[in-house]
């Protein structure tokens with residue numbers, strides 16, 4: 281039996297550590313999951329007092345606050361001491377880090393600290409190492425590329441048996457002499473074979489604010505049970521990891537769904553052993569594959585019967601399908617809209633959707649009686665004011681019943697095709713012959729965005745649409761956007777499941 285400690289910096293992406301721990305336990309190993317530190321959102325004016333993770337951004341909360349997310353208080357000596365003590369008690373044979381692209385620097389800092397106290401192999405995995413293994417391997421001994429279920433068990437088995445672990449498929453390894461061995465990528469795993477994730481409270485430790493808490497999940501995790509029934513996405517938006525994974529690992533067969541039986545088996549387990557109240561289906565687009573849903577939904581209602589939330593996409597549902605979701609317990613659904621400008625959707629987001637269809641898709645959610653939410657990316661460097669106007673015009677038509685928690689700016693993650701476009705644009709802008717090249721440099725000023733964000737929020741108020749349209753045409757509000765504020769009744773931020781945080 282090998283002892284594997286899994287460290288997750290900043291609570292929030294919890295599925296991977298739970299999944300990997302589940303795999304290890306099933307294979308007869310021992311594991312411990314440690315959440316180290318919390319992320320915090322802070323007002324733009326106050327964020328300077330905190331550390332901020334890379335690829336963070338502005339969040340325009342629907343209640344009018346402008347926030348920077350992914351802020352954190354620096355790691356303190358006490359917190360490091362608590363982490364080291366926890367690990368000493370556990371005595372790991374290997375330490376794993378699960379990380380996305382924004383926390384390579386922080387993961388390196390914690391890894392360095394742990395190396396002073398533990399002489400065991402350190403493996404990094406997650407979106408960050410998968411996309412940029414070359415940035416990660418200098419810090420880790422071994423980097424997992426793509427899915428980690430088989431890799432972590434293979435590594436634990438070898439360590440347990442005293443065998444070398446430098447030839448595991450799906451990894452990059454740093455040899456003793458510093459050379460880097462790049463193994464070939466593993467094929468996508470059969471999803472029906474994955475273990476039930478480890479959500480047993482006893483295996484969790486949470487270190488934050490100079491304190492250690494055991495056996496207690498942060499936020500609503502536990503009460504709101506997170507699960508994915510599939511991996512992959514049929515779409516390829518330029519700003520999303522799915523399109524990058526399709527380029528790296530092949531699009532064909534990338535969209536895989538677990539069988540109805542195994543999903544229900546996990547949910548039955550969760551219902552029996554955890555204190556859960558709602559289910560959050562984090563599938564990228566839950567509403568793909570109506571055939572699967574036709575089999576799943578009646579059985580879900582019968583065997584699980586808990587209220588749930590999921591994601592949809594404007595072209596993957598119709599009223600009939602939504603009504604069957606509702607009948608099975610769907611209380612709320614989030615639809616990605618991302619922009620009200622067909623130009624932006626088509627030319628920059630690789631999401632060529634007609635706004636007429638998006639509006640119809642919104643109406644269908646209302647008709648089905650499901651609480652609807654939508655996501656919107658409200659600024660990117662290719663915007664022109666006409667795109668912001670188009671988003672406003674769209675929102676005037678889009679049913680008011682659909683809510684938005686916050687508007688976000690585009691976050692350009694490394695290697696994504698949006699980022700490649702962005703880099704090319706930056707180069708083109710510096711080109712002395714820029715007249716000759718296509719350059720996007722008409723991005724509106726922050727003041728103009730502030731004005732449109734107010735108009736967008738206005739479309740979600742009870743004010744009649746004609747009045748909102750008039751305000752949007754009246755130049756006085758354009759000149760002084762604060763005049764719009766009295767019309768914006770600050771609303772409580774809605775939550776998907778109705779549970780309090």
Ligand code: B12
Nearest residue numbers: 290291292294295296376378380381405406407427428521
């Ligand atoms: C669900 C989800 C969320 C949920 C998580 C819910 C929950 N309770 O866990 C919510 C909405 C809360 C969320 C939050 C965030 N998310 Co998110 N999220 C996802 C999503 C859709 C699925 C991730 C997931 O859990 N998959 C299931 C698990 C089992 O698989 P996995 O994470 O891919 O991990 C596998 C491998 O990477 C590997 N692996 C992972 N860790 C490790 C560790 C070791 C040691 C090994 C060996 C292997 C390994 O093995 C795993 C199993 O095969 C992805 C997009 C996607 N389709 O992947 C985005 C994604 C991961 N999120 C992303 C981001 C940016 C965030 C936020 C930072 C957003 C923000 N606030 O700024 C936060 C992060 C918060 C934090 N503290 O870390 C980005 C990361 C981008 C990047 N390039 O790194 C993604 C890729 C979306 C995107 N924009 O492209 N997210």
Ligand code: SF4
Nearest residue numbers: 513515516517520564
């Ligand atoms: S539909 Fe959603 S998950 Fe799929 S590629 Fe687009 S943004 Fe990513």
